[in-house]
Amino acid sequence: MTTLAEINQKAITFDVVIVGGGPSGSSCAYWLAEAGWSVCLIEKKDFPREKTCGDGLTPRSVHQLAEMGLESAVAKNGHKYNGLRAFGFGASLEMNWPTHPVFPNYGYTITRFNLDGLVAQHAQQHGAVLLNGVEALSLLEPSESATGGLRGAKGVVVKDKDSGATAEIRGRYLVVGDGQNSRIGRELGTTRNKEWPMGMALRGYYTSDRHDEPWIDSHLDIRDPNGNVVPGYGWIFPLGDGRVNVGVGLLSTGGAWKGVNTTKLQEYFVAQTADAWGLNDESCCGPATGGRLPMGLAIGPHFGSNTLTIGDAAGTVNPFNGEGIAYGYETGRLAAGVIGEALSSNNASALRLYDERLDAAYADYYKVARAFVRIISEPKILSACVGLGLRVEPLMTQLLDIMANLMRNDQKGPSELGYRALVRLADAIPEKAYDLLLGDLKSED
Numbered sequence: 001m002t003t004l005a006e007i008n009q010k011a012i013t014f015d016v017v018i019v020g021g022g023p024s025g026s027s028c029a030y031w032l033a034e035a036g037w038s039v040c041l042i043e044k045k046d047f048p049r050e051k052t053c054g055d056g057l058t059p060r061s062v063h064q065l066a067e068m069g070l071e072s073a074v075a076k077n078g079h080k081y082n083g084l085r086a087f088g089f090g091a092s093l094e095m096n097w098p099t100h101p102v103f104p105n106y107g108y109t110i111t112r113f114n115l116d117g118l119v120a121q122h123a124q125q126h127g128a129v130l131l132n133g134v135e136a137l138s139l140l141e142p143s144e145s146a147t148g149g150l151r152g153a154k155g156v157v158v159k160d161k162d163s164g165a166t167a168e169i170r171g172r173y174l175v176v177g178d179g180q181n182s183r184i185g186r187e188l189g190t191t192r193n194k195e196w197p198m199g200m201a202l203r204g205y206y207t208s209d210r211h212d213e214p215w216i217d218s219h220l221d222i223r224d225p226n227g228n229v230v231p232g233y234g235w236i237f238p239l240g241d242g243r244v245n246v247g248v249g250l251l252s253t254g255g256a257w258k259g260v261n262t263t264k265l266q267e268y269f270v271a272q273t274a275d276a277w278g279l280n281d282e283s284c285c286g287p288a289t290g291g292r293l294p295m296g297l298a299i300g301p302h303f304g305s306n307t308l309t310i311g312d313a314a315g316t317v318n319p320f321n322g323e324g325i326a327y328g329y330e331t332g333r334l335a336a337g338v339i340g341e342a343l344s345s346n347n348a349s350a351l352r353l354y355d356e357r358l359d360a361a362y363a364d365y366y367k368v369a370r371a372f373v374r375i376i377s378e379p380k381i382l383s384a385c386v387g388l389g390l391r392v393e394p395l396m397t398q399l400l401d402i403m404a405n406l407m408r409n410d411q412k413g414p415s416e417l418g419y420r421a422l423v424r425l426a427d428a429i430p431e432k433a434y435d436l437l438l439g440d441l442k443s444e445d
């Protein structure tokens, strides 16, 4: 196993250095290593490590894990479920994941403690050098971008957590997947479009007799102790290991957070679901923890002369449903593809293909999602839509296909036709116009 000391001593230059061993960094490392390139994956924590998350894998995530040859390992450590059960405004609906030619019709829940190390170690088994407990401190010999893209760099300066020693790790290409805070991404020059949606979420674990139910639950109305609806959503994801993951989320749209803070929201949500799930002080496994979800490709630029950002560092969370793991795996893989092309052709300009591929994969979809989130964040619209939607099963089932990005390319069913109509609408309306259009419906508060 190659160590930090050896890398320094031999002055190794890797083909690719990757910062962050979460879903995006580990998938990027796996695909590059599997293609035969020399890769160094740097992770500041030691696996297995906790990561605040809902722990829900949709069929999109399962597909990526299967592509990496990891589905059976996930099945062994996780809990298989059939679909989503949605609750809101007095109604509820159980919806199976759709049948799809590419994605499976099931998902898994699995803690990030159990999941993330699996993928990072899988990349290692395929030849990547994995450095655990090593933090990237700063860019190595950064260079300014001539084109308005990310800065370039010769690698990163790192610190070994145990010894406190610093070292340089050199690479021909640098990929940054350091998550929502993304200190190294910001040093590369990324900024977030604050007009676009951003999520904030909190989760805690509880033991529950219902830990192995076949549905993940999503609650679209959370109520305060007086029964008033407060902005935000809640989830309960059974983990199959005696526990459930209970969490809440809030969205910021147009640069402003709507609603109470997430700690209060979690308090209300736990009270609301306590009887049904046996949530109380005894079943609580510890304090809840939170984090941010940068959405809709709101963070850019995405590439420089020899640098790329992936996953949360590029703001890739799906605004429709707060899902970020699948998009971490997918963007890690897209990045690996363009770097492979750059390395094979010895032509770094191939990196510009990354933006084109991100656009092809997500631009239309995230435009619709951003518009949807902005409209649905008006409480009056939310209650009218959810109240109606949960009572009209076909409508809601089609919306689930769209929200989980599970439409089919091979047929034009109602979900696909509905989605194409939404794309045309989102194209026709400038994003800034939503606040004007929604003016009369805005709540007093």
Ligand SMILES: Cc1cc2nc3c(=O)[nH]c(=O)nc-3n(C[C@H](O)[C@H](O)[C@H](O)COP(=O)(O)OP(=O)(O)OC[C@H]3O[C@@H](n4cnc5c(N)ncnc54)[C@H](O)[C@@H]3O)c2cc1C
Pocket: 019, 020, 021, 022, 023, 024, 025, 042, 043, 044, 045, 051, 052, 053, 054, 055, 056, 057, 058, 134, 135, 136, 137, 177, 178, 179, 180, 183, 184, 201, 202, 203, 247, 289, 290, 291, 292, 293, 310, 311, 312, 313, 317, 322, 323, 324, 325, 326, 328
């Ligand atoms: C409360 C909450 C619930 C969520 N629930 C879900 C869900 O149920 N399903 C879902 O799909 N998504 C969910 N998400 C989103 C999901 O967690 C993220 O989108 C996903 O983890 C992004 O993967 P990533 O690899 O880009 O970043 P991360 O998973 O954050 O990984 C980044 C890694 O980089 C490491 N790192 C950071 N800085 C450095 C450094 N300087 N040097 C070395 N290493 C570094 C970190 O330790 C970390 O391991 C949730 C998010 C939150 C906050």
